[in-house]
Amino acid sequence: MNLLQFALSNLYRRPARTLLTISAIALGIAAVVALTSISWGFEASWQKANDARGTDLIITRLASENTMPSPFAAEKIQQQLTQYPHVKQVAGLLSEMLTIGADTPPMFVFGWEHGSYLWEHLKLLEGRWPSDRAEPAVALGMLAAELLHKKPGDQVEIEGQMFLVVGLFQSPALVENGAVLMTLDQAQRVTDKPGKVNVLNIELDDAATEADIQQIRSQVNTGLRGFTAITSGELVSQNAVVRISKAMSHATILIASLVGALVVFNTMLMSISERTREIGVLLALGWQRRTVIKLVVSESVLLTLAGGCIGIVLGLGITWGLEHLELMRGKIDAVFSVPFLGATLGLSVLLGICGSLYPAFKAARLLPSHALRQE
Amino acid sequence: MHASPTPVLSTRNLALHFDEGRTRALDGVDLDIQEGEFVAITGPSGCGKSSLLNLVGTLDNPTSGELFFRGQSYSEFRELSLFRRENIGFVFQSFNLIPTLTALDNVIVPTIGRSGTANGHQEQARALLQQMGLQDRLSHFPAQMSGGERQRVSIARALINNPTVILADEPTGSLDSANAAHVLDVLVRMRQERALTIVMVTHDAGVSARADRVIRMRDGKIEPDDRRAAA
Numbered sequence: 255m256n257l258l259q260f261a262l263s264n265l266y267r268r269p270a271r272t273l274l275t276i277s278a279i280a281l282g283i284a285a286v287v288a289l290t291s292i293s294w295g296f297e298a299s300w301q302k303a304n305d306a307r308g309t310d311l312i313i314t315r316l317a318s319e320n321t322m323p324s325p326f327a328a329e330k331i332q333q334q335l336t337q338y339p340h341v342k343q344v345a346g347l348l349s350e351m352l353t354i355g356a357d358t359p360p361m362f363v364f365g366w367e368h369g370s371y372l373w374e375h376l377k378l379l380e381g382r383w384p385s386d387r388a389e390p391a392v393a394l395g396m397l398a399a400e401l402l403h404k405k406p407g408d409q410v411e412i413e414g415q416m417f418l419v420v421g422l423f424q425s426p427a428l429v430e431n432g433a434v435l436m437t438l439d440q441a442q443r444v445t446d447k448p449g450k451v452n453v454l455n456i457e458l459d460d461a462a463t464e465a466d467i468q469q470i471r472s473q474v475n476t477g478l479r480g481f482t483a484i485t486s487g488e489l490v491s492q493n494a495v496v497r498i499s500k501a502m503s504h505a506t507i508l509i510a511s512l513v514g515a516l517v518v519f520n521t522m523l524m525s526i527s528e529r530t531r532e533i534g535v536l537l538a539l540g541w542q543r544r545t546v547i548k549l550v551v552s553e554s555v556l557l558t559l560a561g562g563c564i565g566i567v568l569g570l571g572i573t574w575g576l577e578h579l580e581l582m583r584g585k586i587d588a589v590f591s592v593p594f595l596g597a598t599l600g601l602s603v604l605l606g607i608c609g610s611l612y613p614a615f616k617a618a619r620l621l622p623s624h625a626l627r628q629e
Numbered sequence: 630m631h632a633s634p635t636p637v638l639s640t641r642n643l644a645l646h647f648d649e650g651r652t653r654a655l656d657g658v659d660l661d662i663q664e665g666e667f668v669a670i671t672g673p674s675g676c677g678k679s680s681l682l683n684l685v686g687t688l689d690n691p692t693s694g695e696l697f698f699r700g701q702s703y704s705e706f707r708e709l710s711l712f713r714r715e716n717i718g719f720v721f722q723s724f725n726l727i728p729t730l731t732a733l734d735n736v737i738v739p740t741i742g743r744s745g746t747a748n749g750h751q752e753q754a755r756a757l758l759q760q761m762g763l764q765d766r767l768s769h770f771p772a773q774m775s776g777g778e779r780q781r782v783s784i785a786r787a788l789i790n791n792p793t794v795i796l797a798d799e800p801t802g803s804l805d806s807a808n809a810a811h812v813l814d815v816l817v818r819m820r821q822e823r824a825l826t827i828v829m830v831t832h833d834a835g836v837s838a839r840a841d842r843v844i845r846m847r848d849g850k851i852e853p854d855d856r857r858a859a860a
Contacts, residue, residue: 263734539738539786
């Protein structure tokens with residue numbers, strides 16, 4: 255028998271308390287895993303969509319940090335932008351989260367300038383694209399079609415107006431697969447925002463260098479008052495929902511850590527308080543104080559390690575469940591990575607060490623004769 | 630008994646006071662115990678027998694006075710727990726075995742954190758339990774053993790680190806006479822085989838009768854007749 259086996263046998267002695275502590279740690283870690291992976295996934299999904307479109311720069315309102323940047327009148331700015339060197343194309347985009355049909359959750363409706371490069375990254379699976387900018391038609395992402403139970407030839411009602419489903423498409427980004435796509439003109443009409451866009455997407459020619467991109471950015475910042483040119487990554491990271499979800503994930507990590515450390519602290523304090531006499535015996539048998547500290551910390555780390563492993567599995571399960579929940583489908587594309595899961599397990603171990611330090615030192619400081627007198 | 634010019638254990642003017650000196654558990658005890666000696670400490674309850682044993686075993690800190698091991702002051706030992714592990718074996722009246730561990734594991738417990746291999750410690754523990762006549766009780770838990778068997782496990786545990794001195798606090802106090810005699814036989818045999826020094830607190834006249842020397846205590850002091858013999 256070694257120290258670890260002895261620590262394990264001590265945990266087996268109080269199965270109910272051990273299970274409760276492991277459960278508390280597991281729940282905290284599961285919340286961390288689920289929220290963080292969803293938050294990262296949300297960011298990654300938008301990033302993927304923007305990257306897939308081939309956009310080099312995005313023009314948006316200067317202080318726009320909403321889910322979608324505040325709409326603005328695009329025509330004049332668009333004309334100015336096309337004059338900039340290396341600008342190949344400027345395409346407007348308008349999007350809204352809208353309810354489509356009575357029994358389906360809200361979904362993204364994207365309005366893209368007809369004939370622009372924005373459509374090029376999509377793979378048409380069935381049907382066709384809207385034939386011209388004025389046609390009241392939509393194409394559905396494959397997930398959106400599944401959720402709406404619609405196919406080409408069917409009609410969908412958006413904000414009281416009927417649209418013909420003309421095509422079914424697939425995108426590399428989940429956010430687009432779960433969206434309804436129409437021309438920018440139709441989106442402006444249905445949302446009652448004529449001539450407005452959330453952002454202008456700029457595609458540069460192949461000769462554009464990093465220096466050219468910086469040049470355009472500074473031209474926009476100085477020449478277009480109230481607007482800024484940013485990359486798709488910057489747009490995503492300043493998105494309010496991304497920022498809120500990240501903040502929630504950070505808050506969850508903090509709260510789970512504090513609660514976890516307190517749970518471990520309480521458990522270990524109770525444990526050594528119940529075993530004061532036994533610790534006295536160990537000291538009398540010649541255990542060094544550092545061996546007592548190692549024992550208490552080992553018990554604690556074993557608890558949190560078990561809680562961490564179960565929590566990670568639970569967190570993965572919760573995320574998988576949310577991804578497949580009808581209400582959330584197409585909105586969550588959680589991102590997991592081995593380093594993140596490793597770091598989460600590391601956090602569990604850290605909680606075990608932090609939560610057990612005071613109880614461990616308290617146990618090690620016991621005077622054997624006093625401890626032996628405890629009943 | 631092997632006489633030795635330097636006692637294995639000595640105390641000089643040893644005192645242990647509580648309540649700011651109002652309670653004197655030990656009050657100026659001078660005592661020499663020779664290598665290989667079997668000393669019984671007797672006296673009425675509360676006379677300071679166990680306090681003396683605790684101080685000699687470094688389980689408590691004296692209020693004043695000095696303790697020596699083979700002439701070296703305890704205050705010179707860098708780490709008392711290490712000194713305890715290498716030189717002292719404890720046997721308690723209530724056995725103090727860990728209820729969730731088997732007899733074998735209980736004997737191994739003092740070796741945790743010590744150098745050596747786990748297999749080596751296990752073999753050593755197995756051999757000791759065999760010497761105690763407990764070879765068929767290795768995987769039994771304390772609750773599955775009689776009082777006498779538990780005390781023999783606790784003696785094996787006290788011996789696992791090959792100590793010089795065994796400090797036993799009423800080791801037969803919780804046993805019936807047959808088991809008490811058996812445990813005492815084991816201790817005496819181990820003393821002979823391993824040249825151990827035994828210091829035993831006891832109320833039992835029969836146990837005292839088998840000791841080389843009996844020290845009587847009263848009110849935290851060694852009684853006058855015995856002090857001459859002790860120091």
